[in-house]
Amino acid sequence: MIRSRWVLIAYVIYLVVPLYWLMSMAIRSNADIVGDFALLPNSPTLANFAEIISNPVWYEAFGNSLAYVVINTVISLAVAIPAAYAFSRYRFLGDKQLFFWLLTNRMAPPAVFLLPFFQLYSAIGLFDTPLAVALAHCLFTVPLSVWILEGFFSAVPRELDELAKIDGHSFPYFFFRIFLPINRGAIGVTLFFCFMFSWVELLLARTLSGAASKPIVVVMTRTVSASGMDWGVLAAAGVLTVLPGVLVVWFVRNHLVKGFALGRVS
């Protein structure tokens, strides 16, 4: 018992140290960071965060990222919820094949789709807009969402649909007032997966965004200036990038394990 606790503590330290270092760097000045090694910051400062809030390059990048992440999450859920309901409730010709085909989309590396997306979006004038990245990410988040939601939806007994019919409720009433509230945990988990995929994805985001819609992950990789690397600001941006994920996790923490199992844990 005691021994397993030590193992756990060691593991937690292993996980926390890099995070701690990131946060500690975020409140140090560059001189402090490149100076002598110190466990605690000598003179904590919020200057790095101030830089991000005041410099349009940084805060616009956050805005751009949030824009396409939110658009992507909304599209994914709006498409995946009806699709998952259909897969869980109806049998139709080729349903199983279609369902598996959805997953195969995840088997191709994103790089495969880079060139077609770039060409296509340039041709129709979508290039360098948040919508471009959001749509590209949908190729990965929609199948994932359908898979997660289908697992959760199938766990809801079909009798419930029938019961609502017999009680005299219309389908929209049942779907929005009963079915979706029952599955709010599932939708939260799906939202988390869409959000996280889109938020950390770099390759498509970088390629499909130009100067006008540069996302935060891209800006973070380009902080080398004439005066060298701006370590402090980079760390502060890192902290701010982690925050939304932490926030989303907090809301869906009770359903996450089931989500990782694609809803197939009861």
Added chain:
Amino acid sequence: MLELTDVRLRADAVEGFDHVFQAGEISVVLGSNNAGKTDLCRLIAGLHTRASGTISVDDCKLGNLAPQHRPVGLVYQAFVNYPNLTVSENIASPMVARRLPAVERDRKVVELASMLQIAEFLDRLPHELSGGQQQRLAIARALAKDAQILLLDEPLANLDFKLRESLENELRDLFGKTSTVVIYTSSDPRDAFALGDQILLLKDGAKIQAGTPIDVYRFPESFAAMELLAEPIINHFESSGDSCALRPEHVLIGNDDVPGNVDFKMLVTANETNGNDSFIHGEVGGRHWVVRCHGMRAIDVGTTIDLFASADDVVCI
């Protein structure tokens, strides 16, 4: 009055059957597993099923009417309630759909909840109730619809037996007063006698007999009908070329020379008892027989005993 015409419970049924359920009566539909009881309920409710047939309520054909528009309430075998709604919201659900005024709704919810003894749980969620209470809730909601037809698809099958007995008595009192067509499906002959004003026997998707429980018990038209009302099995034998059968409770142990009685010899192979009754299993003329006698009795396996039965109890078909 609910009238079924040319009902086929299976897709491959050769010919359909007709039946009439009267208002103000409890009709028990008796059949073993997969006899088509659930299909019958789903057909009447308008849900997706392999069964087909014409259904008229008070001479008005339901046709392809959607379940939303049928005058039917349904209680499932599994306890199905809206998990995200409280007990009172669950009961109110059909009345919300009918757009009843809130005042009347609340009054009816309290009335139904106290009738089914769940009034103290109105603010709880269904999963916070016991199994019996969950099924009471389902029944309350079905009653709240105030439908002309109430379908109960083995509503007590998943409950333990004490709870069954008490709920069964309550249900009889509850439905006895209404002018609803109550259709109660079950695989247990005791339900037929305890609840049924009328019974309908189903086997393999076909109607085999209908009538009052006592009539069907006394005058079965087939061994299958006899079997459905017997516990646990019926005892077959042949008498002067006819095939005949006796119910386990009509076979007595002993040797009786009263003229008109029939006598058998049975080789005992097993005993079982439920405290109230004992079941002596054995062989008569190479057939498996069961004798049901009162009280706790056990007879050594391997011994041969004398049996007799009144000729009046013998059913020959």
